Amino acid sequence: MPTSSNDTKRLSELAASKTGQSGDHTFPSLTANHYLSADIFQSELARIWRTQWVYVGRSDELKSPGDFKVLRIADREVLLVLDASHQVGAFYNACSHRGSTLCEASFGQLKSGRIVCPYHQWSYNLSGELIATPRINLGDQTAQLGLDRISLTQWAGNLYLNFDEGSNLSVLDGMIPSAETLNNWPLATLTVGHRVQFEVKCNWKIFWENYLECYHCPAIHPELCRIVPLYQGGMATDYLKSGFKGEDRVAIGIESWTETGQTIAPTFEGLSAEEVEAGHTFLEIYPNQYIVAHPDYVRQVSILPTAPGRTLVTAEWLFDPKVLQKPSFDPAPAIEFCERLLHQDAKVSELNQRGLTAKPHHHGLLIDLESDVWDFHEHYRAWMSDPNEDNRTT
């Protein structure tokens, strides 16, 4: 995991290695093939999406035992169920018998307290144990025929899944800068007040690259730049790491990311004065989520790849449940401001993808202001490298 000081060091070293060239530094980006190739996409599923922790929803989406949620993660489909002891379990949404889909709907309630296969009525308890097989006694085999459990963990009210059952990674390992960044926010107690989901016609890496630099902000996000002066210069946190003397905070007089610039709810208790003044604090959780914590609400955006050129984006606005319940509460100024941002990003992400299909031999470059993109690529290269190979696969 790169740290701020390491980053600065690396950037300096890279810069030093470029003596003889005038001008600022650039770094090679990935080749277009990485965003277009079906083979590389399959390799990414195997080496990243099936080995890393992947955000799959809020734990309070499942409130009562038997509540379930079904979602597709690339080439797999997962069933999340709340069991009798209020633990969420994750299973492949397929019966151990002949593989039929277990739950057809995207979410719902298993009223019988069992997961009953709609095909032959094999039944599992909410913990995935096989408890009934009509007209056959499977004896000793029964215990082995429970649903395949997929590793699941919780952090701050969020559920993360890992298809690699033997993984020794922690979800914390994917966090940048680190989980502590949001220590002062009561994330676990917040509730989703608004959720949008849409597909963007771009590779999942383009979505990250777009998020990880603010070099595009002045032209693409004029409303955002009006409330965050740093962004007017195309800079974001990463650039500050490189030694820039600026402040990563909203403008004087601005409180939060909303249409008016003012908070729409009371400031969370426990935030430091700096956190309140900053107006935003960021956490990335590779490979599929970022969180932006504001003084009055939290927004988290997650992605799931569906094809080399298709990515499903989910954005959630989290609020204090007591605030949400107030009849007078109006979240619209926060929702509208950020939905516009998301669609601005989606539009340029699609242009980026289209451009790469225009020139399949393209090999882009990154500038200093995009050093977080370079960091992401370093992560990517590490994920994709096969420990059994001498050379990197990218």
Add this chain to the structure above:
Amino acid sequence: MPTSSNDTKRLSELAASKTGQSGDHTFPSLTANHYLSADIFQSELARIWRTQWVYVGRSDELKSPGDFKVLRIADREVLLVLDASHQVGAFYNACSHRGSTLCEASFGQLKSGRIVCPYHQWSYNLSGELIATPRINLGDQTAQLGLDRISLTQWAGNLYLNFDEGSNLSVLDGMIPSAETLNNWPLATLTVGHRVQFEVKCNWKIFWENYLECYHCPAIHPELCRIVPLYQGGMATDYLKSGFKGEDRVAIGIESWTETGQTIAPTFEGLSAEEVEAGHTFLEIYPNQYIVAHPDYVRQVSILPTAPGRTLVTAEWLFDPKVLQKPSFDPAPAIEFCERLLHQDAKVSELNQRGLTAKPHHHGLLIDLESDVWDFHEHYRAWMSDPNEDNRTT
């Protein structure tokens, strides 16, 4: 071809080999890959669909010389034509010259008594011989430029095609239990009174597996179980083979598979008392058809694969033509009852396919009640095995 006694022996042996395990026996099913992989699908086309006899329609669909029918069988398109001597011929629907489609419509009448290519007007007689090539004399070559004839055979008024011209298989080889099973039905003289065709989003093998067990019947087909007591126990003919002492027949007071349970037409002459009382008699014709003969009508269902996860299903209700002609005859009670069955089967077949895409590494299992599915898989493994290889391809 497995016989009933062999089956029982095998099941016993398999059971014996499982000593040390309590409970009933299970058998491994095919892995999910067999239902999802484009490569395996292509291999199936080559090793099964282009070597076995495939049902393509009723012979009386072509009544007069020049009547034709066009159908697609996976990656090929076939033209069936009735020739001057009332023989049906099967040809690729492509001209010998540059390969243009010969007949555009799905069925019709060649009024000229010739198959005329719409592109350059090369003309073939109804037996596929090239008889006219405008503006060129092809001399000796003409005889070699007739349409490629595809092997075709008839059985009981049904047409079966085999792409393997050197095949020494008989359509009878694909029949289970055997052609004699339906000896007492006047199949060849019956007429299609109703036909439906629809695509099911499942692999063609899932359609067979669903047909070959009644373990799903109690939950999926409540109406059918009401008229066939055996099915209430999830059992079908195959289980009787294993020694179960039950009767594979409709309930006392029930006559046929119709909405009312009563026949809708006179009982066919020539049926034995047992056949009349049973209410249904089954014949499978691998790889693409099954026939259910009732005392008053016959239903046959055939499938054609269109993609790894797509299968075209055609169901035909056959009646005595004299009955069909009666103004007062109402086939609806038979049609509606069985169309509902088909759609119930289609729904769970699609759930089965979807579940396999949820868990691409799934390896299911079969229980005793599904031993006919195991038999089907044994056929499948034999079809797919390459005689030139030491090991089976599955």
Add this chain to the structure above:
Amino acid sequence: MPTSSNDTKRLSELAASKTGQSGDHTFPSLTANHYLSADIFQSELARIWRTQWVYVGRSDELKSPGDFKVLRIADREVLLVLDASHQVGAFYNACSHRGSTLCEASFGQLKSGRIVCPYHQWSYNLSGELIATPRINLGDQTAQLGLDRISLTQWAGNLYLNFDEGSNLSVLDGMIPSAETLNNWPLATLTVGHRVQFEVKCNWKIFWENYLECYHCPAIHPELCRIVPLYQGGMATDYLKSGFKGEDRVAIGIESWTETGQTIAPTFEGLSAEEVEAGHTFLEIYPNQYIVAHPDYVRQVSILPTAPGRTLVTAEWLFDPKVLQKPSFDPAPAIEFCERLLHQDAKVSELNQRGLTAKPHHHGLLIDLESDVWDFHEHYRAWMSDPNEDNRTT
């Protein structure tokens, strides 16, 4: 490039080699695989569409500096721009930075006089040189980061592009019979009065094959045969080359290819009496355009492959700009006559493609009347042959 006399010689030799066979001569055509295979299609993109000159539009589509046009050529997307010195440049429609699409619209005007990337506002002048990179000084690198220029040439007001920057081919090399054929037409000064574009469900080679023989004309183009007697015999120019004593011209009393058979505009000055009397003069420009020059107007048709079974067709009707400006001028009789022809050809081209999918092992044949198709295949085999291989790839 085959010449008329060479052709005749070759045909005679081929005929001689067939002694022992009665009847006229035939030649093997390409196998169905060549029209269906995704692998062969990719190989064609590499060996033909990225090495030959490809028609991309009329030069007067770009009138003022900053006018641009975007088009997709198989797996690439190209931006054509008129620069300050009224030269058209061709570039990949992708920014050198991160590869974003530069121009979103299919055509338009760069009002700023710059090509500005919509993502990060890197700016290029109309010659593709990088002239502004906000917030970074790229120093010496700037000069290397201009847009990748794609070779472009003009002939007779037409623009042709070649992805092979080191190509030593001339667009003239693709012309059959030769550029001189249309010497007497003022092509460069003509203007497009009507343009249609549509996709045909056929391989691009089928489109050429259809164009290159008139053996299909009697049945497919009755209106055309009425005005060109030669075509009533299924013959075209190529057959004349074989020694046929006929005339490749419109019928007595017919002037041009229009609904009435009469010209719709004054005859172009400079045409010879023979050219006027012929009523049509043809030029092929491999691999993607043919031109038919009439006494009163010129029609040019170009193709771009989009998939093994999909081809984009563009047809343009060129007129004297002074004629076009006359309020009384009605081009409809020329447009309607030729659009009908195009759609007749598109229909049989689609039937040809469908027939090849019916019989994927088809290996067609060509007759004498289709010797120009054989010539096209000879070109094709030469394009597809790898100079580094001993054997041809087809």
